[in-house]
Amino acid sequence: xMKLAVFASLIAGSSAFAPAQVGRASTSVQAFENEIGVLPPxxxxxxxxxSDGISQEKFDSYRLAELxxxxxxxxxxxxxxxxxxxxxxxxxxxxxxxxxxIPNGVAAIKAIPFGGWAQMIAFVGCVETxxxxxxxxxxxxxxxxxxxxRQTAELQHGRLAMLAFLELIRHDSxxxxxxxxxxxxxxxxxxxxxxx
Numbered sequence: 241x242m243k244l245a246v247f248a249s250l251i252a253g254s255s256a257f258a259p260a261q262v263g264r265a266s267t268s269v270q271a272f273e274n275e276i277g278v279l280p281p282x283x284x285x286x287x288x289x290x291s292d293g294i295s296q297e298k299f300d301s302y303r304l305a306e307l308x309x310x311x312x313x314x315x316x317x318x319x320x321x322x323x324x325x326x327x328x329x330x331x332x333x334x335x336x337x338x339x340x341x342i343p344n345g346v347a348a349i350k351a352i353p354f355g356g357w358a359q360m361i362a363f364v365g366c367v368e369t370x371x372x373x374x375x376x377x378x379x380x381x382x383x384x385x386x387x388x389x390r391q392t393a394e395l396q397h398g399r400l401a402m403l404a405f406l407e408l409i410r411h412d413s414x415x416x417x418x419x420x421x422x423x424x425x426x427x428x429x430x431x432x433x434x435x436x
Contacts, residue, residue: 271291271296271299272284272291272299275299275303276303276388276391276392276395277303277391277392277395277396279392279396290302306395306398306399307394307395307398309398309402310394310395310397310398310399310401310402311394311398313398313401313402313404313405314397314398314401316401316405317401317404317405317408320344320345320405320408321408323342323344324344327339327340332352332353332355332356332359333353333355333356337353337356342356345408345412346409346412346413347412
C-alpha cells in the first residue's frame, strides 16, 4: 500500500514539469477587451461570464447600468458621510421634524416619516424623468484621449463607491444585530464564535 501511495504521488508530481496548455481566450474577452474601463492587470474582468455570447447593444446596456449605479453609489457614499460633519437643518415636516433630528445611517430608515420619503421619491423621480430626454451618459465635448481617460476614471470610481456603500451599510447594520440571533449577526460579523 505504501509503494502504491509513493508511486501515485510521483506520477501526480510529474505533471508540474509538463508544458502548460495555452488556451484560447473566450469570445467575450476578445470582443470587449478594448472597451472603456478595461485596465491592467486584470484586463476584461467577467468571472461570472455575464458577457458570454451577448451583442454589443446588450453590453452597452450593461455598461450604462454600471455607470448609473456607480454614479448613484458615489452620491450615496457622500450622503452617508456628509451628515457626520454638516446638516442642512430644514424641516421635513414643518414644526414637527427637522433634518437635525434624523440619525445617520441605517437608523434613519425608521426615523424618516412618510412625508420625508415622499419628498425623496419625488425628487428622484424628477431626476430620472429629466434623464429620459437627455444623453443618458452625459458625455462632454472633450478630445477623445481625455474623454476616454475620464470615462475610465468615472467607471473605476463608481465601482469603488459601490463597494464602499455596501461596506458602510454592512458596518452600520451591525448595530441592528442582537447577540444570540443566529442569522444576521453571524452573516454581518463573520465571527459566529463570539456569540456561542
